Amino acid sequence: MSMTSFRQGTWLKTFFSYENFIEVDKPNSDVLLNTVYPLIIDAKDKLQGSRPFFLASCNDNVLYFYGFSDGRKNLMELRNGLHFALGTSNTSHYRIIRQPSFEYEKEALQAFPHGIVRFELLEYSSKDQQLESVKYVISKLLQISKRFEIKPTFKPNISRPVGRMLRDFFVACRHKDSELITDYLGEIKNSGKLSHRNIISLELQSLKAQSKWEEILSHDSLIDYVSGIIPSRIYHILVRAISKTLEIHEARLEEMDLVLVRAKLDKFQPFLTNKLALKSDSRFQEDWKSWVLLNVILGVENVVEVVPDFIEKSWVENIESLIKRTALTLKVKQSFSEEFKSLLESPKDINTASALFRYAENCSSIEIPEILDWLDKLPLEIRKEIKSCIPLRKKWNEYEDYVYGVNDEPKDVTHEEVTDDLPHSGVHPTLDWNTWFSNGYKRSVNVDLLMESKSEGFDLEMVTNKIKECSEPEKIRDISPHLLRWIEEREVKTDSEFWLSLIELISVDDQTSLTTILLLKDLINHFLQTPHSQAQYKEVLEAFDLVLSVELSRRSLGAVIDFIESLFDYAIKDENYLKFGIWPKIRSFAADHWDEYEVDTQSVLIWLEKQLSPESLLFEKLRSQKNNPSLNANSEQLEGKKIGISTLTEKAGKRAAEILNTLFPSVEVILNHDKVATDTLRSLVKTADYFVFCNKSAAHQSYYAIKDINKNIIYPDGKGSSSIVRALIANLKSV
Numbered sequence: 001m002s003m004t005s006f007r008q009g010t011w012l013k014t015f016f017s018y019e020n021f022i023e024v025d026k027p028n029s030d031v032l033l034n035t036v037y038p039l040i041i042d043a044k045d046k047l048q049g050s051r052p053f054f055l056a057s058c059n060d061n062v063l064y065f066y067g068f069s070d071g072r073k074n075l076m077e078l079r080n081g082l083h084f085a086l087g088t089s090n091t092s093h094y095r096i097i098r099q100p101s102f103e104y105e106k107e108a109l110q111a112f113p114h115g116i117v118r119f120e121l122l123e124y125s126s127k128d129q130q131l132e133s134v135k136y137v138i139s140k141l142l143q144i145s146k147r148f149e150i151k152p153t154f155k156p157n158i159s160r161p162v163g164r165m166l167r168d169f170f171v172a173c174r175h176k177d178s179e180l181i182t183d184y185l186g187e188i189k190n191s192g193k194l195s196h197r198n199i200i201s202l203e204l205q206s207l208k209a210q211s212k213w214e215e216i217l218s219h220d221s222l223i224d225y226v227s228g229i230i231p232s233r234i235y236h237i238l239v240r241a242i243s244k245t246l247e248i249h250e251a252r253l254e255e256m257d258l259v260l261v262r263a264k265l266d267k268f269q270p271f272l273t274n275k276l277a278l279k280s281d282s283r284f285q286e287d288w289k290s291w292v293l294l295n296v297i298l299g300v301e302n303v304v305e306v307v308p309d310f311i312e313k314s315w316v317e318n319i320e321s322l323i324k325r326t327a328l329t330l331k332v333k334q335s336f337s338e339e340f341k342s343l344l345e346s347p348k349d350i351n352t353a354s355a356l357f358r359y360a361e362n363c364s365s366i367e368i369p370e371i372l373d374w375l376d377k378l379p380l381e382i383r384k385e386i387k388s389c390i391p392l393r394k395k396w397n398e399y400e401d402y403v404y405g406v407n408d409e410p411k412d413v414t415h416e417e418v419t420d421d422l423p424h425s426g427v428h429p430t431l432d433w434n435t436w437f438s439n440g441y442k443r444s445v446n447v448d449l450l451m452e453s454k455s456e457g458f459d460l461e462m463v464t465n466k467i468k469e470c471s472e473p474e475k476i477r478d479i480s481p482h483l484l485r486w487i488e489e490r491e492v493k494t495d496s497e498f499w500l501s502l503i504e505l506i507s508v509d510d511q512t513s514l515t516t517i518l519l520l521k522d523l524i525n526h527f528l529q530t531p532h533s534q535a536q537y538k539e540v541l542e543a544f545d546l547v548l549s550v551e552l553s554r555r556s557l558g559a560v561i562d563f564i565e566s567l568f569d570y571a572i573k574d575e576n577y578l579k580f581g582i583w584p585k586i587r588s589f590a591a592d593h594w595d596e597y598e599v600d601t602q603s604v605l606i607w608l609e610k611q612l613s614p615e616s617l618l619f620e621k622l623r624s625q626k627n628n629p630s631l632n633a634n635s636e637q638l639e640g641k642k643i644g645i646s647t648l649t650e651k652a653g654k655r656a657a658e659i660l661n662t663l664f665p666s667v668e669v670i671l672n673h674d675k676v677a678t679d680t681l682r683s684l685v686k687t688a689d690y691f692v693f694c695n696k697s698a699a700h701q702s703y704y705a706i707k708d709i710n711k712n713i714i715y716p717d718g719k720g721s722s723s724i725v726r727a728l729i730a731n732l733k734s735v
Helices: 003-007 037-046 072-086 103-111 127-149 162-174 178-191 196-209 213-217 222-226 232-245 250-255 258-274 282-298 313-322 338-345 350-360 365-376 380-387 390-404 433-440 447-451 460-469 473-490 496-507 514-528 534-551 557-567 575-592 599-612 618-624 629-637 650-663 679-687 700-706 721-734
Strands: 053-059 062-068 095-097 116-120 642-646 668-672 690-693
Touching (some): 072 534, 103 116, 162 178, 162 514, 178 196, 196 222, 232 282, 232 447, 250 282, 250 313, 282 313, 338 365, 350 390, 380 390, 460 496, 514 534, 557 575, 557 721, 575 599, 575 618, 642 650, 690 721
Parallel strands (some): 642 668, 642 690
Antiparallel strands (some): 062 116
């Protein structure tokens, strides 16, 4: 049946037949069934259009409701609308069905192969309660239908919301894509929606993503920036930048010119000693060790009192013994010191407030929420007195912006009026994900503070339901890169339902881009690591396919094939959809642009073709038709060489080895999957002519073991086989 005949309504007679006992042409004997007529009337009005609508059926005394939409994207949006408007107090869960359970569903599903939403009314013991429940559900369904009716079909060409720009920027940084980083940073700057200080923060993060450590320290506004509040993630970046630029690490202590190094460190001393904001987490052990080295070189004497438990005191003492002390003795200003606690316990008057402002000029960012909370509880007259002083008002606003985030539009604090209704007074900041999802996502929030929240007590079920039922999906989409990073850093236990809900929310976005592909790649990778059903697996593939249909391009093909390749690291639970739904699009597009891609991309495409369409090896024919001088030169360069690859993604390593042996038959490829510094790993690093270390998929311990070996270690930008092959070939070209 064609969509045209469906929209003309020829299927209605079939739908209201067989096991469906609702009468369309005459009143029903059961008054309960007559209540569905408004849905039928509304559906008939929409048959000539393209808007979603609802119908009902009654089978074996169970009342079913159905949601129809022309496209999968709108169908998923319709299901989200049901979650938000109705919840599950009166109905079952909202399932997208693609196979009929009843005879009367068949023709509708033939017209809608992408599926139909089906749910049922919960049964009540009282007939009156059942009738009231039906009326309530139908009224809500008509409201949802009306909402889609007034939804605009296009969006004007205006500046994008700052949240969306930032989302794309952080995804680009996550994937270290220099081109995308530059594009999105430029867009954010040109929008004029963020303050100068926030722009500096983004610039520093963009440089870190591109490993441009020297440019971080030479940033024109760095010294001014570090005089203010330094978020934890920026503090980590600065410590790494100083250590890497000045080449300060334990193995070089005896050969370093400490006098020269101290001179270069002087300008960073205030924030190194006064504004400590490193995360007390063993995953940041290297940053802590770098910080220790920097402060001991500066002459700080109480370092051992400040470091967390995972930094051994004996190690600190050994470092101190290796470094000759300076004549100047410094001390690290510890967070939540007795001085700070004393100020917070002092009388709430203008004198204490002034002292607290002075203290805050050189404090850690983790103390700012406590300071703001204290200020917010001041008597109204004192708050008004402080706000009447422009410098203090600027400081107060700075604290508020740090804790609560900022709006899209910048505000001019020099002309701000002082009123009795001071912003945020008495409101505690949102400091954990549970609070943000339950009621906080409707107002701005400081992501840095949110990222500091503890994983204990994280309510996965509540968060999953909030994602499904959200009324403002853009806010959840915008914060999803940070939620993903937090889950990874905290190693939070998740499940397939959580990832599926987030994947579907991202995939039905009206405005997608290459970063949508990149973000979905990461989310689906996490989904695949959790136990999941075949039905969930297919839904995930369909969600990716939805975006792929719009975003497949020469620019995105590399990310797309990386994703398809990564599926083979796990059990393929829907081979048919992968082979006949997704792969033909990729194969056709890649064939049209074959000559535009490098050897690494072509090689992975050939490997994928052998897995997904072995009956027709088009790509091998395309490669054989054209001589590749670069490939021939690389073959000569690798003649008889030994290539070592260290990766925890074993299947990707095996694929890379298979591809390399096909491209360069004379090479010896040795794989290593050790998580710690074994003798085997150390030996491979020393003996391999080329050593590829997949630090994105390797444990930290093995990284620490090899990073100081004086060898041309190759670092891929990803963990798939194409990244490994690409990094090796790029290294050959640079030699």
